[in-house]
Amino acid sequence: MQAFRFDAIDLPQEAIAARARVRAFLAEEQTRRDFVAYRNSWNSFDPDFSRRAGAAGLIGVTWPGEYGGGAQSSLVRFVITAEMLAAGAPCGAHWIADRQSGPQILRHGSARARREILPRIVAGECYFAIGMSEPNSGSDLAAVRTSAKRDGDEWVINGQKIWTSNAHRAHYLIALTRTGEAGPDRHGGLTQFIVDLARPGVTVRPIRNLAGGHEFNEVFFDDYRVPDDRRVGGVGEGWRMVTSELAFERSGPDRFLSDYRLLVELIERLRENPDPRPDSRPDSRQEIIIGRLVSHLAALLRMSTAVAGLLDRGENPALEAALVKDVGTAFEREIPELARLLVASQPSFDAEDPFSQALAQVMLHAPSFTLRGGTREILRGMIARGLGLR
Amino acid sequence: MASNEISAILREQTDRLLAEHATREALAAADGGAWPAALWEVVSKAGLPLAMVAEEKGGAGLAPAAALALLRRAGYHALPLPLGETMLANALWVAAGGEPIAGPATLAPTMPGAAIEMTGTGGKTALHGRLAGIPWGERATLIALVRDADGGQHLALLPPPATAPSPLRNLAGEPRPTLILDGAVADIRPAPPLAKSGMCALGAALRAQQMVGAMEHALDHALAYANERQQFGRPIGKFQAVQHMLAEAAGHFAAATAAADGVLAAFGEDDMLLAVAMAKARIGEAAGKVAEITHQVHGAMGFTQEHTLHFLTRRLWSWRDEFGNEAEWQRLIGRHVLDAGGAALWPMLAGA
Incomplete structure (x- = not known):
């Protein structure tokens, strides 16, 4: 069986040092009255906690120093996230931005987007939602229909996303949109944009989950205009970026x-x-x-x-x-x-x-x-x- | 050359050697109870029984992790020999100051706390007790952990029994006789640190590696068969139900591999007992699932003696019960965790 491997590794010294650091931070947090460990950790949205985590240097730790990051190994981030979850810390507000939106913007975003957004994520004050699923595009992600049409230096987005966790309290989402033909492998013609949830043209409607909680939402785009420098990655490269x-x-x-x-x-x-x-x-x-x-x-x-x-x-x-x-x-x-x-x-x-x-x-x-x-x-x-x- | 490169080369050489000699015919003959003398010759010549013994003592001087990794290959080929037992018995006896043991050797599977009674002192000591399930106990030199009246731990070496014990074999036809020690005279040496976790932990570390190898081979068989066997006009591997079963089996195998790696990292260290407990528990559970699923994929063909799948699955069903089954090791872990408390669990797993 050569299909996969799970080579054992030794954590580098910087990751072991980070473990001590995050444990000290969490011990301090646990003395707060509002820290209830048994609650659904990475689904608990607590901006105050995220700001303190940002101030403690626990967000965006792998990103370059010019954006406020720690330029550390991704094993450092691995250790920090594991410790947060094990402690039951309410780390849901910054979770998606730290895990995937920030890294996408860092790698594929415009210079302006990187400069404007990444330092705020690192500070624990800017949160993201994921704009992938649609009513007819759940597991079958290639069926995305929300469209983005070019208009000069801008794009105009129309359509609908669903199951968008935290869209009602996040600042941005990264929307996977259709900008061209899918092609024979169905993976073509998809492009990603950073959508500012506070701007006109976006409507967020709550969907309550069976526990009565409000985590996810429907998000509607009506002629939502986004500048080209809020595009993440090349036109038509959305599929490759999402899957990578x-x-x-x-x-x-x-x-x-x-x-x-x-x-x-x-x-x-x-x-x-x-x-x-x-x-x-x-x-x-x-x-x-x-x-x-x-x-x-x-x-x-x-x-x-x-x-x-x-x-x-x-x-x-x-x-x-x-x-x-x-x-x-x-x-x-x-x-x-x-x-x-x-x-x-x-x-x-x-x-x-x-x-x-x-x-x-x-x-x-x-x-x-x-x-x-x-x-x-x-x-x-x-x-x-x-x-x-x- | 880096030591992991040397390990990789050794692993490959061992693999090729075993693929050539642990043939279907050799396995079938051993199944009937015959000692596979020719096969033992081959692995002895390759130096495998003394893999863990230092070079100046005539061994190969492999690090325990590298030697244990070779036993995964032995498991892959369903090698019907006490190779791992001999490796570990030699590692123990030489660590205790003894000379390397000629010929096959084995371990008495005593759980922590269990003791064999000894009388007399000095180099020659009489042992009393009943030892069940000794791998190849009728022809192998036995290394057992014994305790004196003051609780001191010793290693005992007993030559193979002069009279054959009544034959008892596991599901794969491997000899597992019961030995009655009624004043048998043994060489005694102070137990080395490696024996600290008990003989069952060492045997479980060995079976853990073998099971991972056997699971890998069973899965290789099942994947090949799913791609080749046609029903309803297409390979059965195209059916989602079959795909999902095999994906589940792969998940168990992946977890088992990770658990077995945990043993390599902890072997001979202070945390060895817990690492072995977690590995034998997790891998034993995986072995049952992988055997079940690979048989299901093979259909009736895999249920025949003609097919080779059973050489692997009968070993999996045996090995998961030897040197402590899942429940015994789970209980050891559970007791430890419940004694230490909820807050101690994460540092125990992730590091203090």
């Missing part, structure tokens, strides 16, 4: 740590109150299930670290990244299912104990884990192709 970023998007710790805090709360709950039974030690079934979950988590952390190492060397490990996301999100889905059987407790947002609250939170968000960022089925098709099937 997927390895970053899919291999990170956000694909197996979404409900890590529930695992921590479960461990604490089992220690405090193992079972309504005479002996107060965790029973062997509890030990076995915790041991199993931890063995999965340890392997995932190694896999994800290995992909971070490949990315740091400039490779594009798309197959490895898909494997991390498929295995990682399956692990995330399993945690609540096992936790609920180990502790006789009703999940509820109104409960007093953090375990029941965390369980409620995760139970109602778990369906999204294996949908967002590429469904399990799309990933498995990609993995199969990578293995040489088809």
